[in-house]
Amino acid sequence: MSDKPLAPRDQGAPDYTKHLHPLMLKNYGEWVSHDRMRPGVLVHTARGGDKLYTVRAGSPRTMSADTVRKVCDIADKYCQGFLRFTSRSNIEFLCGDKNDLDNLIKAVEKDLGWPLGGTGPSVSNISHTQGWLHCNLPGTDAAGSVKAMMDDLIEEFRNENLPNRVHMATSCCQINCASHGDISVIVQHHHPPRINHNNMQICELPKVVAICPAAAIRPAVINGVETVEVVEEKCMYCGACHGQCPSMEIRDSETDSLSIWVGGKMSAARGAPTFMKLAVWGIPNNPPRWPEVSEAIRRILNAYKATGKPWERIGEWIDRIGWAKFFEMTGFPFTRYHIDDGPEALSNLNRSAMIRL
Amino acid sequence: MSGKHDKNKAMTLHTPLLNELESGPWPSFFSDLKEYSKKKPVVVQLLNQLEESYENRWNYWIGKVLNAPGYGGGIIARVSEKADKYPGLANFHTVRVIEPPGWVYNTDALRNLADTAERNGAGILQFHGMTGDILLLGFSDEGSLQCVEDLMHDGWDIGGSGAALRTLQCCVGQARCEMACYDTMKVTKHLTDSFIHYLHRPEFVYKFKFKLSGCSNDCANSMVRSDMPIIGTWRGPMQVDQDKVAEFIDAKGMEYLIDNVLTRCPTRCLSVKGKTLQVDNDNCVRCMHCINVMHHALSPGKDRGVTILIGGHRTLKIGDTMASVLVPFMKLETDEDLEKLVEFVERVWEFWNDNGMDHERVGEFIARVGMGTFLKGIGVEPDPRMIRQPRTTSYIKFEELAPPRMDGEGNKMPPVWNREAEAVETA
Ligand code: HEM
Ligand code: SF4
Ligand code: SF4
Ligand code: SF4
Ligand code: SF4
Numbered sequence: 001m002s003d004k005p006l007a008p009r010d011q012g013a014p015d016y017t018k019h020l021h022p023l024m025l026k027n028y029g030e031w032v033s034h035d036r037m038r039p040g041v042l043v044h045t046a047r048g049g050d051k052l053y054t055v056r057a058g059s060p061r062t063m064s065a066d067t068v069r070k071v072c073d074i075a076d077k078y079c080q081g082f083l084r085f086t087s088r089s090n091i092e093f094l095c096g097d098k099n100d101l102d103n104l105i106k107a108v109e110k111d112l113g114w115p116l117g118g119t120g121p122s123v124s125n126i127s128h129t130q131g132w133l134h135c136n137l138p139g140t141d142a143a144g145s146v147k148a149m150m151d152d153l154i155e156e157f158r159n160e161n162l163p164n165r166v167h168m169a170t171s172c173c174q175i176n177c178a179s180h181g182d183i184s185v186i187v188q189h190h191h192p193p194r195i196n197h198n199n200m201q202i203c204e205l206p207k208v209v210a211i212c213p214a215a216a217i218r219p220a221v222i223n224g225v226e227t228v229e230v231v232e233e234k235c236m237y238c239g240a241c242h243g244q245c246p247s248m249e250i251r252d253s254e255t256d257s258l259s260i261w262v263g264g265k266m267s268a269a270r271g272a273p274t275f276m277k278l279a280v281w282g283i284p285n286n287p288p289r290w291p292e293v294s295e296a297i298r299r300i301l302n303a304y305k306a307t308g309k310p311w312e313r314i315g316e317w318i319d320r321i322g323w324a325k326f327f328e329m330t331g332f333p334f335t336r337y338h339i340d341d342g343p344e345a346l347s348n349l350n351r352s353a354m355i356r357l
Numbered sequence: 358m359s360g361k362h363d364k365n366k367a368m369t370l371h372t373p374l375l376n377e378l379e380s381g382p383w384p385s386f387f388s389d390l391k392e393y394s395k396k397k398p399v400v401v402q403l404l405n406q407l408e409e410s411y412e413n414r415w416n417y418w419i420g421k422v423l424n425a426p427g428y429g430g431g432i433i434a435r436v437s438e439k440a441d442k443y444p445g446l447a448n449f450h451t452v453r454v455i456e457p458p459g460w461v462y463n464t465d466a467l468r469n470l471a472d473t474a475e476r477n478g479a480g481i482l483q484f485h486g487m488t489g490d491i492l493l494l495g496f497s498d499e500g501s502l503q504c505v506e507d508l509m510h511d512g513w514d515i516g517g518s519g520a521a522l523r524t525l526q527c528c529v530g531q532a533r534c535e536m537a538c539y540d541t542m543k544v545t546k547h548l549t550d551s552f553i554h555y556l557h558r559p560e561f562v563y564k565f566k567f568k569l570s571g572c573s574n575d576c577a578n579s580m581v582r583s584d585m586p587i588i589g590t591w592r593g594p595m596q597v598d599q600d601k602v603a604e605f606i607d608a609k610g611m612e613y614l615i616d617n618v619l620t621r622c623p624t625r626c627l628s629v630k631g632k633t634l635q636v637d638n639d640n641c642v643r644c645m646h647c648i649n650v651m652h653h654a655l656s657p658g659k660d661r662g663v664t665i666l667i668g669g670h671r672t673l674k675i676g677d678t679m680a681s682v683l684v685p686f687m688k689l690e691t692d693e694d695l696e697k698l699v700e701f702v703e704r705v706w707e708f709w710n711d712n713g714m715d716h717e718r719v720g721e722f723i724a725r726v727g728m729g730t731f732l733k734g735i736g737v738e739p740d741p742r743m744i745r746q747p748r749t750t751s752y753i754k755f756e757e758l759a760p761p762r763m764d765g766e767g768n769k770m771p772p773v774w775n776r777e778a779e780a781v782e783t784a
Pocket of ligand 2: 129130131135136137138139171172173174175176177178
């Protein structure tokens with residue numbers, strides 16, 4: 001680095017007013033309604049009558065600088081140079097002129113190759129994380145598995161044929177950066193961490209002892225080396241210690257597997273937000289295209305599509321039809337591992353004689 | 358330089374497994390990076406290592422620590438175990454950048470990010486990290502530091518990491534959504550700027566996240582992903598345009614209204630008389646459902662503000678915690694309102710950081726000490742709107758009923774059971 005003085009620190013968040021489409025700035029707080037013109041295209045109407053068109057497309061989230069420039073070229077041409085991203089890594093081209101819409105859509109689909117969709121009752125883009133591309137903890141990949149899953153789900157993304165929206169997420173370890181979704185995929189480990197005692201001195205021991213949720217880690221001296229040991233009966237293979245300390249290897253390429261969880265919902269519409277629940281476990285971690293994951297997701301979506309009622313999210317649909325029906329329709333085995341033994345254990349039992357018979 | 362230590366060592370792309378991610382209709386990050394690798398040799402190394410991960414179902418990144426001068430976070434440093442084979446990945450870090458609130462961009466800014474990422478590193482960008490910030494991937498130690506300087510020179514600032522405040526994230530709010538009950542972008546910027554010190558310097562017992570949504574549709578996913586969700590809401594009646602209600606009924610039919618609006622209201626506070634909709638506003642819990650379905654006819658009420666919640670986070674360590682109500686309603690419009698919020702947050706942080714254990718998220722802290730104790734600690738009165746129902750366990754230590762028993766001091770029953778009497782006696 002040069003000897004130039006350091007750039008100013010602590011400048012804070014960018015001034016968003018410089019990043020707003022002129023119609024957004026002009027009508028800030030004055031929007032009165034919106035309509036979906038077709039899947040992937042929204043129009044918002046302001047009090048004074050201005051209309052802003054949004055063309056939503058699925059992005060791969062990870063992009064080269066050249067792709068970002070291509071995106072900018074399109075926004076410069078049709079959007080006065082303004083766009084935004086959604087929380088699920090969709091891109092939204094913002095367009096003030098209805099006459100530009102057709103060309104804008106053509107540019108997004110043809111030049112960029114990104115599909116329009118993710119609006120209304122559809123499967124939106126999958127929230128995902130780093131995976132093998134760039135994290136230190138992953139048991140599987142992120143962007144690659146999303147690509148494979150979305151190839152299979154693209155018609156559900158492009159059309160609005162589901163009872164309600166489906167938010168999906170996939171996470172490459174149990175830290176679960178991609179969080180809860182209507183359908184979420186997570187890696188699971190099946191053994192305690194393997195400790196590399198010779199490497200242990202690199203971290204502060206109390207930190208890794210403190211992070212274990214099962215109080216399974218304790219300081220130990222092994223072969224004269226100050227290190228830690230794991231009480232295997234207590235350990236629940238969560239991998240928290242691995243996140244803290246690279247010498248506690250939790251992953252196992254032979255035995256790590258994937259599980260799918262359903263019914264997470266953050267919105268309060270119709271009922272309080274809900275956590276996702278275990279649907280199926282023991283799915284092989286099978287790169288490069290993870291076909292078993294796609295197959296399992298397809299089964300959930302087919303059942304949801306067949307019997308879900310309008311506006312029911314996946315969790316609400318299962319609440320109505322019951323878990324027995326869910327397992328019957330999807331063909332996933334219901335096992336003793338589906339019965340909770342965590343903090344919510346007792347309240348997750350059916351504490352009534354209310355049963356569909 | 359050339360040979361083993363050449364970061365740009367020429368290498369041919371060998372990716373038989375990854376090539377399978379080129380077929381199919383969804384945009385492929387791999388095809389993009391493959392094309393880009395012709396211009397950026399280090400990306401060939403990255404993809405070849407990724408190919409090995411695919412082959413062996415194994416990961417080759419290890420974490421390390423690197424900070425820009427004056428900052429204690431914001432760079433996520435990664436070194437490759439295969440640096441001998443892929444020298445360009447010996448140090449290959451991520452820089453977290455604070456996004457414009459609501460993820461809105463002008464293209465000058467985006468081009469600037471692309472240029473900065475390309476000039477100083479591998480030229481790979483992610484929109485966005487799940488935390489909400491922009492991620493720029495693939496910098497050496499030097500490249501990271503230069504990238505950070507360049508970014509800050511151009512008016513950007515870098516994100517948080519470690520036991521610190523994280524970059525905030527908010528929904529598009531009033532910039533393009535008619536549901537928004539407060540100015541999410543403005544509040545996000547205000548909180549970010551007010552607390553920027555805590556974002557850049559890990560001084561907490563553990564991380565702290567805010568996520569801000571303009572209504573309880575919660576497009577910012579705040580409820581389980583943030584320690585303090587701030588969600589827009591309103592007091593008093595919602596706005597109903599009865600002409601539009603009639604239009605809705607004419608277009609969709611009465612049956613649709615009954616099946617999809619009236620019976621889906623969680624507190625059954627909607628009814629219909631002729632073609633007019635009646636709302637029992639006292640019992641509406643602001644869930645947003647009817648407004649979502651009939652958004653031409655219904656909208657949030659005029660007296661708007663926020664509900665502040667506390668304690669959401671994902672499973673580590675005590676299992677998932679959903680955030681719960683801390684402040685049922687507060688106005689968030691004026692500068693004074695914003696200052697009140699900043700002071701309130703500082704009070705929460707002080708109690709949590711003084712009493713929380715190492716690595717204890719605020720939700721875990723509340724689970725350990727109890728919400729009652731937490732409220733007392735931060736000086737907030739208990740409110741029935743904070744709970745789903747009162748406790749069902751009868752073992753309780755009542756401070757009021759357990760005055761000292763020794764030394765002949767009185768043990769008279771204070772009048773705690775009656776609301777009015779309590780106000781007089783214990784105020
Ligand atoms: C070495 C330590 C860690 C680093 C470097 C790190 C880094 C990151 C990164 C880069 C992301 C964004 C991922 C993406 O979008 O691709 C992320 C998100 C996330 N991380 Fe971490 N992480 C670390 C430890 C942890 C731990 C121990 C937890 C659990 C308590 C955790 C929980 C999360 C969650 C829940 C998210 C999602 C973000 C959100 O919802 O706001 N991380 N982290
Ligand atoms: S889910 Fe786990 S492995 Fe994946 S990016 Fe997050 S911390 Fe890393
Ligand atoms: S895997 Fe989890 S439970 Fe097991 S020792 Fe590590 S932190 Fe503790
Ligand atoms: S959270 Fe509410 S206000 Fe914000 S974008 Fe979503 S619907 Fe609009
Ligand atoms: S917002 Fe929700 S609770 Fe209120 S009237 Fe509408 S459906 Fe009922």
